Amino acid sequence: MLQSILNTINSSKTALSVSELSRKLDIEENALEGMIMQLVRMGKLKINDYADLGACPISSCSKHECSSCGQSRFLIKTYSVIKSQKV
Amino acid sequence: MTTQHHLAYTRREGFAVDYGREIEEEIVKLQFEIDKNTDISRKYPARWLAIKLLEQDEDVYEKLSHYSNGKVLLESTRESLDHLSIIFGDDVDTIIADRRYGWINGLVKEFVKKTRPDRINTSDQIDKFVTNQFLGIPIFLALMWVVFKFTTDVATPYLTWIENVINGPITNWASGILGVTGFSSTWVESLLLDGVIGGVGGILVFVPVFIALYMALAFLEDSGYMARGAFVMDRVMHLVGLHGKSFVPLVVGFGCTVPALYATRTLENPRDRILTGLLVPFMSCGARLPVYVLFASVFFPENAGMVVFWMYIIGILIALVIGLLLRKTMFKTKEVFPFVMELPPYRMPTFKSIWIHTWERTSSFIRKAWTVILAASVLVWFLLAIPVGGKGSFGNTPAQHSIFGKISSVAAPLFAPLGFGGWETSGSLITGISGKEIIVSTLSQVYGLESTLPENDVTSSFVEDLKYIITSFGTATLDTVKTIPSIVGVDLLDNDEDVVEASLMTAVREKFNASSGGHGKLAGFAFMLFVLLYTPCIVSLGAEYQELGAKWMWLSIFGQFLIAWIISFVVFQAGILFAVV
Numbered sequence: 001m002l003q004s005i006l007n008t009i010n011s012s013k014t015a016l017s018v019s020e021l022s023r024k025l026d027i028e029e030n031a032l033e034g035m036i037m038q039l040v041r042m043g044k045l046k047i048n049d050y051a052d053l054g055a056c057p058i059s060s061c062s063k064h065e066c067s068s069c070g071q072s073r074f075l076i077k078t079y080s081v082i083k084s085q086k087v
Numbered sequence: 088m089t090t091q092h093h094l095a096y097t098r099r100e101g102f103a104v105d106y107g108r109e110i111e112e113e114i115v116k117l118q119f120e121i122d123k124n125t126d127i128s129r130k131y132p133a134r135w136l137a138i139k140l141l142e143q144d145e146d147v148y149e150k151l152s153h154y155s156n157g158k159v160l161l162e163s164t165r166e167s168l169d170h171l172s173i174i175f176g177d178d179v180d181t182i183i184a185d186r187r188y189g190w191i192n193g194l195v196k197e198f199v200k201k202t203r204p205d206r207i208n209t210s211d212q213i214d215k216f217v218t219n220q221f222l223g224i225p226i227f228l229a230l231m232w233v234v235f236k237f238t239t240d241v242a243t244p245y246l247t248w249i250e251n252v253i254n255g256p257i258t259n260w261a262s263g264i265l266g267v268t269g270f271s272s273t274w275v276e277s278l279l280l281d282g283v284i285g286g287v288g289g290i291l292v293f294v295p296v297f298i299a300l301y302m303a304l305a306f307l308e309d310s311g312y313m314a315r316g317a318f319v320m321d322r323v324m325h326l327v328g329l330h331g332k333s334f335v336p337l338v339v340g341f342g343c344t345v346p347a348l349y350a351t352r353t354l355e356n357p358r359d360r361i362l363t364g365l366l367v368p369f370m371s372c373g374a375r376l377p378v379y380v381l382f383a384s385v386f387f388p389e390n391a392g393m394v395v396f397w398m399y400i401i402g403i404l405i406a407l408v409i410g411l412l413l414r415k416t417m418f419k420t421k422e423v424f425p426f427v428m429e430l431p432p433y434r435m436p437t438f439k440s441i442w443i444h445t446w447e448r449t450s451s452f453i454r455k456a457w458t459v460i461l462a463a464s465v466l467v468w469f470l471l472a473i474p475v476g477g478k479g480s481f482g483n484t485p486a487q488h489s490i491f492g493k494i495s496s497v498a499a500p501l502f503a504p505l506g507f508g509g510w511e512t513s514g515s516l517i518t519g520i521s522g523k524e525i526i527v528s529t530l531s532q533v534y535g536l537e538s539t540l541p542e543n544d545v546t547s548s549f550v551e552d553l554k555y556i557i558t559s560f561g562t563a564t565l566d567t568v569k570t571i572p573s574i575v576g577v578d579l580l581d582n583d584e585d586v587v588e589a590s591l592m593t594a595v596r597e598k599f600n601a602s603s604g605g606h607g608k609l610a611g612f613a614f615m616l617f618v619l620l621y622t623p624c625i626v627s628l629g630a631e632y633q634e635l636g637a638k639w640m641w642l643s644i645f646g647q648f649l650i651a652w653i654i655s656f657v658v659f660q661a662g663i664l665f666a667v668v
Binding site for chain 2 (some may be wrong): 001002003009010011012013014015016017018020021027028030031034035036038042044045046048077078079080
């Protein structure tokens with residue numbers, strides 16, 4: 001199950017949405033989200049949630065972190081495969 | 088494997104995950120070992136502990152090491168793990184997780200009943216069109232066009248209102264205070280009126296533009312569409328050989344280049360990171376918007392929204408072309424880093440949420456106006472106040488004969504072939520390196536000093552000024568309401584009315600017409616392209632230095648300047664040649 005998730009992500013040439021992945025693998029979306037988190041815990045997938053981008057150098061910015069910056073609201077949570085990892 | 092173990096597995100009953108014959112047999116084997124140790128089996132359920140041992144749970148290993156016979160159990164676990172590794176050729180803990188989630192999936196499919204299936208189905212139905220590989224891009228472009236049409240149409244009446252308030256009542260009040268305190272007709276008056284109010288006020292005029300834009304974007308974000316827009320953009324990235332994940336920093340670049348450069352950290356490959364970092368500044372950040380709105384309103388008043396929209400699209404297209412060229416030359420790679428995106432379900436945004444997000448961004452712009460832009464405006468004022476060549480005195484010299492005027496005049500010939508060779512324009516492009524919106528505040532200051540417009544009516548009373556502010560706000564609101572139907576082509580505005588043009592707009596039109604030999608519209612468009620493409624602001628350069636290194640920062644400084652110059656030159660000269668406008 002987890003291996004098939006990684007295989008599907010690896011074989012995709014473009015970004016996949018969780019819904020698309022759910023349809024392709026015929027897995028319930030909620031269950032798939034749990035599986036993705038398990039893959040993250042196991043070090044097979046990485047979350048790119050931009051929480052560790054560091055302090056913003058814009059002096060007028062009161063947030064001091066890009067992740068909480070109003071200008072960065074386009075940031076979308078993504079998961080990417082950590083290379084040379086196999087389930 | 089003993090017969091006893093096998094029987095135990097086949098007789099297993101109750102609610103339990105089936106991990107498959109091989110793993111279950113090893114679980115049972117370990118359960119027998121655990122049951123032999125009563126002090127352990129009393130404390131932990133045998134099956135749970137056996138699974139944890141096979142998953143190599145560090146916490147459990149540590150706890151067992153404190154028991155007298157724990158080591159024997161750990162040795163048995165090692166044997167089981169070796170045996171399973173030979174069978175599966177992989178980590179046993181991942182096999183266990185795989186089986187567990189397979190079982191969960193089956194369970195969910197069989198028993199889970201969705202409580203809100205309609206909403207999920209609606210999201211899926213909308214996504215069929217919105218993320219469709221053929222319809223996705225046209226839908227995205229159409230929505231972006233509506234955003235910019237809404238932004239320019241809705242904001243214009245308020246923009247004029249704020250400018251009239253700043254140039255009227257606020258300037259009157261400041262003059263009054265200066266008169267009372269004895270600073271009237273001194274350099275302090277010039278600093279306050281031309282430096283602070285002219286510079287900061289010149290940029291605060293654009294607050295309604297930001298409010299309108301951020302409201303429209305907040306609506307799209309909160310509705311769940313913006314994530315789809317980014318998802319669709321990913322496919323465009325792949326078409327030109329860019330890394331799919333590059334789209335996230337590039338889309339962030341529409342807000343501000345600095346966090347966008349930081350967002351490149353999420354790209355694993357350093358070459359992808361550098362390539363994306365070099366393309367980010369081509370995205371039109373929010374700071375360029377006042378320049379676009381000002382010049383589009385001056386030279387393309389009928390199609391201002393469309394022109395602003397095209398500036399954003401041109402930025403994307405140029406980034407894609409440059410990305411493609413760099414990918415084929417300096418950044419060759421065939422490595423692919425696939426990924427998954429979370430797309431939120433569609434929902435109807437609330438006004439409160441839209442307003443919070445709008446204000447969060449707008450207040451950031453206002454803070455910048457009172458810090459960075461104020462500092463830059465005061466500095467520009469000082470440079471404008473210091474005479475060179477003995478013409479005039481401090482604070483009372485013709486702008487062209489000030490330090491600022493002289494430095495700008497040296498750079499001006501460089502821009503003459505692009506149609507905007509006036510010293511004021513070249514000066515604004517120099518100060519624009521400290522922040523792109525400062526181009527507008529500098530133009531406002533310089534043209535303000537040169538302005539020959541009649542003096543403000545300083546005789547109006549405080550109450551009359553307040554009355555003017557309130558009534559003109561009402562008129563602006565009424566005009567805004569009338570402009571909303573124009574987004575769908577219904578024009579309710581009385582076009583026969585005399586439109587009172589802002590003084591800055593008049594000055595820009597006259598100066599650009601003069602510097603381009605009567606091709607002001609073409610020169611204005613070339614100037615917008617130049618501002619879109621030329622050297623990033625100083626904070627972005629700092630981020631480039633930090634994230635990409637000095638070499639790439641210098642490439643960005645000179646490379647972007649060269650690209651901006653060439654494209655603006657081609658547009659202006661070709662426009663004249665083919666008599667476009």
